[in-house]
Amino acid sequence: MKAVKYSRQRESIKEYLKSRTDHPTADMIYAAVRQIYPNISLGTVYRNLTLLTEQGEIQKISCGEGSDRFDARMDKHYHFICRRCGSVMDLPSMDMNHIDILAGNGFDGRIEGHSTFFYGLCKDCKQLEKEGKEIQEKRK
Secondary structure, three states: OOOOOOOHHHHHHHHHHHOOOOOOEHHHHHHHHHOOOOOOOHHHHHHHHHHHHHOOOOEEEOOOOOOOEEEOOOOOOOEEEEOOOOOEEEOOOOOOOHHHHHHHOOOOOOOOOOOOEEEEOOHHHHHHHHOOOOOOOOOO
């Protein structure tokens, strides 16, 4: 891979992501980094997120509906997506390597990994549902 010139803005994006556990969207990252670099453009944020993802320094989480989310945590872990409010959160560590073995049974290729999302209701939405209340939309 070609060497990439150092960028304070890119480092700021990476540091912001490392400080977060809520898997922010590009728009959320843009709003935060803009506090430090008022002249940064949304396009610059998107380009840097793409570059950081390609370099394996962050991961992009495509949740289906809504905007992609970003995560600086690069160890093997799984995500939970709330079907009601759209929040994305890390699940406690668990070993699910057996999925690769199961998927490889009867498959004539080579399984090298997997990506798994879990869906349901987060703690807050579960409580709101129990109380019969509506939730404010969190997705951006």
